Amino acid sequence: MESHDVLSLLAAIRGAGLEVWIGGGWGIDALLGEQTRPHRDLDLMHREEQEERLLSVLGGLGYAETLDWRPVRFVLTEPAGLDIDLHPLRFNADGSAVQSSLEDGRPFRYPADCFTTGLIEGEPVPCLSVAQQIEFHQGYEPAERDLEDMRRLREAFGVATHF
Numbered sequence: 001m002e003s004h005d006v007l008s009l010l011a012a013i014r015g016a017g018l019e020v021w022i023g024g025g026w027g028i029d030a031l032l033g034e035q036t037r038p039h040r041d042l043d044l045m046h047r048e049e050q051e052e053r054l055l056s057v058l059g060g061l062g063y064a065e066t067l068d069w070r071p072v073r074f075v076l077t078e079p080a081g082l083d084i085d086l087h088p089l090r091f092n093a094d095g096s097a098v099q100s101s102l103e104d105g106r107p108f109r110y111p112a113d114c115f116t117t118g119l120i121e122g123e124p125v126p127c128l129s130v131a132q133q134i135e136f137h138q139g140y141e142p143a144e145r146d147l148e149d150m151r152r153l154r155e156a157f158g159v160a161t162h163f
Contacts, residue, residue: 001026001039001082003121007085009042010125016057019045021115022107022127023087023136028149030118030127032156037145039085044109045099045128048088058084060142071100108136138162
């Protein structure tokens with residue numbers, strides 16, 4: 001997935017009046033304001049109540065569902081092999097959100113202040129905050145790319161990470 005793919009997808013999604021936030025590797029690169037490594041997919045958090053419309057927009061771009069782990073997440077893939085990993089969020093009145101997890105009663109939590117803005121090719125994009133990225137990069141054995149992503153966040157923002 002290249003930066004122009006991300007920006008095109010965001011333009012189509014925003015054009016339909018839908019809200020999404022970038023997480024994962026592209027989200028970290030958005031926080032850093034530059035692409036630091038190749039990305040195999042795009043992680044998007046979306047409003048659960050907008051899911052049907054979002055699927056319609058992405059379906060119109062050639063994306064079809066290839067993995068269903070609802071209500072936690074699901075993946076859409078287009079014919080050239082580009083993947084979008086979608087994470088449905090249920091928002092609370094205070095702007096915070098929750099995402100189901102595979103562990104009953106232990107949802108992923110998104111504080112209201114974790115929804116921020118980063119840059120891809122100099123263009124502002126909605127993404128998850130540094131603190132939220134760090135929160136989601138724990139509790140598992142990190143891959144080399146995860147170690148590098150956390151190193152970059154430490155260097156750029158002077159934060160502590162779990163690895």
